[in-house]
Every structure is written in C-alpha cells, then in structure tokens.
Amino acid sequence: METPQDPPVCSLGSRLRYGSLVNSVSSLGPDTTQTAAKPPRSSYVAIAVLCYINLLNYMERYTIAGVLSDIQMFFNISDSTAGLLQTVFICSFLLLAPLFGYLGDRYNRKYIMVGGLSVWLLTAAGSSFVSKSYFWLLVLLRALVGVGEASYSTIAPTIIGDLFTGGRRSIMICIFYIFIPVGSGLGYITGAGSASLTGDWHWALRITPLMGAVGLVLMVFLCPNPPRGAAETQGDGMTGHSSYLEDVKYLLKTKSYVWSSLGVTALAFLTGALAFWLPTFLSRAHVTQGLRASCSGDTCDSTDSFVFGAVTIVTGILGGALGTTLSRHLVGKFPQADPLICAAGMLGSVPCLFIIIFVASSSIPATYVFIFLGELLLSLNWVVLADILLYVVVPTRRATAEALQITVGHLLGDAGSPYLLGVISDAIRSSKPETHHWSFHSLKYSLILCPFVGILGGMFFLITTLYITEDRKEVQRLVEADLQPQKGPTPDSSMEMSNKITD
Secondary structure (H helix, E strand, O other): OOOOOOOOOOOOOOOOEOOHHHHOHHHOOOOOOOOOOOOOHHHHHHHHHHHHHHHHHHHHHHHHHHOHHHHHHHHOOOHHHHHHHHHHHHHHHHHHHHHHHHHHOOOOHHHHHHHHHHHHHHHHHHHHHOOOOOHHHHHHHHHHHHHHHHHHHHHHHHHHHHHOOHHHHHHHHHHHHHHHHHHHHHHHHHHHHHHHHHOOHHHHHOHHHHHHHHHHHHHHHHOOOOOOOOOOOOOOOOOOOOOHHHHHHHHHHOHHHHHHHHHHHHHHHHHHHHHHHHHHHHHHHHHHOOOOOOOEOOEOOOHHHHHHHHHHHHHHHHHHHHHHHHHHHHOOOOOOHHHHHHHHHHHHHHHHHHHHHHHOOOOHHHHHHHHHHHHHHHHOHHHHHHHHHHHHOOHHHHHHHHHHHHHHHHHOOOOOHHHHHHHHHHHHHOOOOOOHHHHHHHHHHHHOHHHHHHHHHHHHHHHHOOOHHHHHHHHHHHHHHHHHHHHOOOOOOOOOOOOOOEO
16 A cells, blocks of 8 residues: 555645545545546535534634633633633533534434534523623533534534545645634634624624524535545445444544544643633733733723734634645655644644743733744644544544544643633732732743643654554555445455545
8 A cells, every 4th residue: 555645735726636535534445546526516515604603613712712801800700710611611512522423423413513503502692691790600601602512513524524535625624624713813803893892791792693693594504414424435325333332442442543632632722721811911911011001991902812813813724724735745755744743733832832921021022923933833733633533533433533532632621721720820829919910920820831731742643653554544444344345346455546636
C-alpha cells in the first residue's frame, strides 16, 4: 500500500487532489482508481445549512464571554462564579454527547438534530430575560443550552462524511470547522456590539436565537439523513449491529484515536480558558496601565471583545487553511504528518502564551501580536483533527467516536478550565487587599497554567504519530470486508491507491 497522498488546501478555484483521506475510508472499495461521482447539488445545500448552524452554535457559546464584565457587574459575582457559567454549559454538553452519539449511530440523525436545536433555541432565548435576583436561573438555562449543542456537534460531522468522499469531503470538513473560530469571533463582536448599542447585556443573548430559528427551518426542509457510509459504498451504506460496549472497546483499541483525543482534551482546555478570560484580562490590563477607566454605570468598555473577536475570526480562517496546506505538502513524504502538524501547533503556541501573559502589563499592541500568532498556531489543529478521526474510525462508529472525544475533551478540558482559572485568580486575589492592579495580576498568574497544558498536548500528538499509519490500514481492511458481500471480491487484493485521482 502506498503512502497517503496530498490533501487539498482549503481554497477556492484550485484543482484539488484527494486529501489525507486518499489512503483512508473515503477512498476504499473496488472503484478507487476511477473518478469519484460528483455529489448532487442538494449535498452542497445541506453543507451550507450545517455550516450556518455551526456558526450560530459557536456565536452563542462565546457571546457570554463578550459581555462577561457586564454580567459580573450586573450580578456582582466573582471570577470563579463567572467561570461557572461556561463550566455548566460544557458539563451538560459533554454528559449528553455519549447519548447522542449512541442515537446518532442507530436512529434518524436529522430528527435528533432538529429536536436538539429546538431545545437550544428555547433555552438560549430564555437566558436573555433573567433578572438580577435570579442568577441561578441563568446558570440552569446555560446548562440546558448544552443539550442542543451536544446533539449537533456529535452528528453533523458524520453527515458530512456520508455526503462526500475524497478531496470533496476534506474541503467540506475544512469549511465546516473554519466556522468554529469564525462563529466564536462573531460571538464576541455581536455580544459586545449589542450590549454597547442597547446599554443592556441581555440583548446580546437574543441575536443567535433569532438567527437560529431560521436555521431550524432550513434544517427541516433542506438537510438529509444519508445512509451511514454512503460516500464510501457508492450510496449503499454500511450496517452495524454492535452494542455500545463493543463500540467503546473498538475505539479504546484504536491507539491513534485515544492519543489524539487526549491531545484534543489539552487543546480544549487551552482554547476554552483563553477564549473565556483573555478579553477580560486585556480589559484589566488597559485599566492597570491607566489607558482606560474601570467599569462604571451599567456597562463596561467592549473594545477588547471586538478586537479579540476579529483576531479569532482571522486566525481561525488562516489557521484552518494553513493546516490543510501543510498537510497537503507533507503527508506524501511523511505518513504521520497530520499529528505532527497538531504537535507543532500546540508546542509552537507555548512561547506565545508566555509572552502574552507577561507583556500585557506593559504593551497592549505587542500582546495582540502574540495573541494573533498563538491563536494561528492553535487553529492549525481543528481541520486536521477532524480528518484524523474520520480516517481512523469506521463509518458505523463515527458518531460514537465524535461523542466520546467530545465528552473526554470537554470533561477534562474546557468544562473546568474557565472555572479553574477563576478559582485560582480568586485565591491569589484574596491574599491582598482588592485593587484594580491586583485584580489584573491575580488573573495573570492563573493564566500561567495554560502554557504547561500546551506542552502536554503537544506530547500527546507526538505519541499519536506512532500508531496512526497502522490504524488507518485497519480501517481500510474493515471497510473492504464490509464491501465484499455487496460488491463482490476486490479485483486485485494488492491494489494500490492512485496518485492521480482528482475531483
């Protein structure tokens, strides 16, 4: 079997070769040496709908961070209590992900997503009407918002995997995951902008539910429920009759999946903590340097949320495209290129994080430069990680794989990191009298934990390189075995993947 060939760069107008999945399940079967059939137009419409809803999911998730200072002042809560808002959301998200993964591998995925999105709309809209004396209700509603996101995040990528194959699938996965940082950045911007225009942070939480109602209608009428494995089997689909326990045992034996999932966990811890706290950290840095007055009245200055949101959007797009480009040029020479790119992104971000933490007290412009570089390096990983999961897990177990990766990643990652950093910040701040200067430094010292988590994540991805080639071959074997009763024996059992397949 030849080494995997070049994955496509995520750009328009270029002639795309089959991606890192050329040696994966996307290119399996007896017809792999022929040009892949062009997907119907409805598949591209479905992708547009899925990307739109993915955008809204992440907009809603980070709207809270965009108006966090306003929320803290409104409810008069500490850093640790404020971090709890993100923690309860992520906890419900991760606890329900395995359930939706199980359902997604066995029942109608469209109906599951429609139901989850309906819950998300109601609870997200409801959280915008919470008054000052009912902070506990805001916490509860934030937890329920996780129901909708758990159903969507575990299932949507598997539908993309069943609508497209080869280079087209790589490009669609690239586009889908680029909407994560784009949505996150827009969350900061729309949240801060709405609060600034209306003078009331509650309005910030009403934008995405209104847009989500449109997404729900589009999903009902335009999103299909393709057979599982349809792209790999020319529309026939694959059937699986395993129990959930058997699925979990299979995934635990797939070492590249296990180690890359631990890397995802470290990445989630890091990005979750930074996304939640950096705008507040930068705002406090401005106050400490005397460049801005502290919060007064009913609102705080939202400039940092605007700028941080814009940086997140730009670095997300550039990082996703750059990660795919690097994979395209390296994977032909190095079969382990994908996890190596992830390791380089994590380890490369560590010096940037140290500089961000210690330069913020003296130079805001320099801090933003290294925020840009750090986020760019971390953004290399998202598309590549999605590709890895798709080609080391068989189609009938992908929703379960997505769900377990989400559960572990969020449980040990961003479910606790915002709250943990808030607790550390409060503990440090309590050692001295309360001042704006000490409030900034207590949060600064708590952020020092992040670079060390980045080092740990880089090590996990380096370990993944030891197993990824063999795990990819095992998936090939399993899918070919499933195809043989339907398509007949493979014409040549030693058939090699063509290097010249194009879309």
